[in-house]
Structure formats: structure tokens, C-alpha cells
Amino acid sequence: MSTSAKIILRKKPNSKGLYPLAIRITKNRRSTYKQLGHYIELEDWDSKDLKVKKSHPNADSLNNLIASKLSETRKGLIFLQTNNRDASAQQIKREIYKPKSSLTFFDFANEHLEGLQAENKINRYSTDSAWLSYIEKYCSGRHLTFQEIDECFLKKFKIYLKGSCSLSETTTMNVMVLIRLLFNRAIRDKAVSKEIYPFGNGKFKIKFPETVKIGLSEIEIKALENLTNLSETERHSLNVWLFSFYFAGMRISDVLLTRWSQIYDGRLHYRMSKNSKLLSLMIPEKVKTILAYYISTKDSDNDFVFPEMKKADLSDAMDIYRKKKVANKKFNTHLNKLAKKAGIKKKITMHIARHSFGNIAADSIHPQMLQKLYRHTDLKTTINYQANFIYKDVDEALKNVINF
Structure with missing residues (x-):
């Protein structure tokens, strides 16, 4: 009865078209999967050597993470075999990754930050580290259980952030979003019961204030x-x-x-750092003038x-x-x-x-075309964003009322 653990790239893309890295645990030809929480392009996966290709900007960090998680899983398999624990693939997965009652909020916070570092998301890492420091200061340490994070805790913490820390409503809500994210991960990993979830209907609500986006004319x-x-x-x-x-x-x-190597055939080809999406845009004449300004400093095509x-x-x-x-x-x-x-x-x-x-x-370009330019996954995101700049209908309605 053979049992094995292997790293794979699952062929089920997420909404962004990226594929999840996962450990496949197989027992008697039956398999179950433990996702690592990281997604990459199909073209960045080496299916022969079972690792992330160098073409991925965070290849080294992700491959180190894969090696670490795979080693952890195999040690768990050895432990079960040593103790003569006969179980199905699904039971083995639950046994190896079973939640530990001692896991705290900051245990999940540390894992979250480690994941951001592995993906080289330093901007997000810096921001989330700062927000976690507010929680640590409020709790006078890093000993915070999920059971302690109830509606009362969140309401008092919100007052603390806006009062003692002088944070804006938007920043305060962003801190709450981070807490919610970690709470959801703890529930997903069965470290805590969903019964104590403090967010949602009839509980603590995260509501962002309306913001004004100002652009030049x-x-x-x-x-x-x-x-x-x-x-x-x-x-x-x-x-x-x-x-x-x-x-x-x-x-x-x-x-x-x-x-310079991204500029060819009259187009700019690049991968957006925020969501790893590929984009190809025609080079406008005005951009050609800017490029000419810097051509003398070009050392090579890769410069x-x-x-x-x-x-x-x-x-x-x-x-x-x-x-x-x-x-x-x-x-x-x-x-x-x-x-x-x-x-x-x-x-x-x-x-x-x-x-x-x-x-x-404004509203002169069809939202679906703007969605392509912005590379938004959801058209609603584009529509909501453009709503900040569309005043024509409102202005006409106002005129119709007062022009008498």
C-alpha cells in the first residue's frame, strides 16, 4: 500500500487565470490535495522538474517554499508510517494538517507575512506589517486568540485606531479587512470554528467611506x-x-x-506587477517623443x-x-x-x-474597452471606478430642473 507526496500545479485556474500550487497526497491510487496558497502562470511551471521556472519573478522564493512544505508533508507521512497509522489519503491530509488549538491570531499573521515575502510583495508586506503593529500595541503583545476577537473587541479597537492612533476611517477599515482575512484563513484551516466569526450580517460590518478621486482635465x-x-x-x-x-x-x-526590450513592433508589452496580467499597448506618438529623450542613456536592450x-x-x-x-x-x-x-x-x-x-x-469609452486597458478582472470594478468621473447625466438632470 504505497503512500506518496508530490508537488503539482493544479489545472484549475482562479478568476485571474492563474494556477494553484498544491501538494498531492496519494494512498492506494486515491489522491487529495493541499493548496499552498500561491498561484502562477501555466507557462511558469516546469512539469518535468516540478518547480517554478526562472521566468517567474519570484521563482527562487517559491521553490524554497515548495521544498519546505513538501519536506513538512513527507515528515508527517513518515511519522504516520512509523506509528503504523493506516489511513486514507484524505485522512492522512487531515492528520498532517490538522489544526492546532494553540494557533493564535499572530501565528496566522506571521504566515501571511512570510507568504508576502515569498512572493516579493514588499509594498503589501510593509503595509500589513504596519497595520499588525497597531493590533500588537493595542493588545500589549502578540498573545491574541481568535476567540478574543469578537464584535466588542472590534468596536473598541476601531475607537482606538481612530482616537488614539488618529487613523482615517479608510485606513481603519483596511486594518479590519486584514483581521477578517486572517480570520477566514483560520476557519478555512479549521483552526477555529466559523461559529465565532465576528463579521457579516448582524455583526461587525466593514464599510468604507466614499472617496473622491480627482483627475486632471x-x-x-x-x-x-x-x-x-x-x-x-x-x-x-x-x-x-x-x-x-x-x-x-x-x-x-x-x-x-x-x-527597452519590452518595446517592439510599435507596442509596449509588459506584465502588471499588481496582478501579473500581461498587457500590450500601442505606443502613442507622444510616448515616442519621451523615449527619444532617453535613448542616449540606453546601454542594452535589457536596460x-x-x-x-x-x-x-x-x-x-x-x-x-x-x-x-x-x-x-x-x-x-x-x-x-x-x-x-x-x-x-x-x-x-x-x-x-x-x-x-x-x-x-469618462463615459466616452465603452466600459468593456476600459476594462481591457485597466486589466480589471471584473467589469463591475471598471464601472465603479469610472463612476467617479462621470457627471454628464447628473449635470443634465440638474439643468432640466432649474432651467425655467
């Missing part, structure tokens, strides 16, 4: 484009911002990692278009994160100076390039 964009007598630093900051805007509000992290990442240690996710953060802060400082020169009263940041594209697109 066509006139304001043209005012920026027509600026003259700029310093090298100002011109560079404006170029990076316009590059983002011309490519439908391309995120700053993707802008700075753009290489970065913009200089900020040229000295980054690409094997160190934290170094990449720091350089992006420093660059973004520098750009935002200069963009506000440029706004004054252009006579623009709105505050301009790198992220406003995305809002500006949405503002100018």
Missing part, C-alpha cells in the same frame, strides 16, 4: 505638456508622469521597471528606460521597493512645483495620472 494636461524652461529633474519627473498617463494610468512600479532602477539590486525585493518609494516621493515633490508653474490648483501625484486618464475617458 484635458486643459490641465495640455498645460503640463506645454511647460518650457524646466530643469532636468523637472523635465524627467514630468516625462515619467506623462508616460504613465499616456499608457492609461500605468502604475509607477511598472513605469520604473519598463525595459531600463528610466534611470531609477539601473542601480537597484534586482535580487533584493526590499531594495527594489525602497528605490521605487524614494523615486515616487521625489516625483511627487517636483510634480507639485510643476502644477504651480502650469497654473493648476489641484494636487498632482504619480497616482493622479491614473485618475486623470479615467477622468478624460
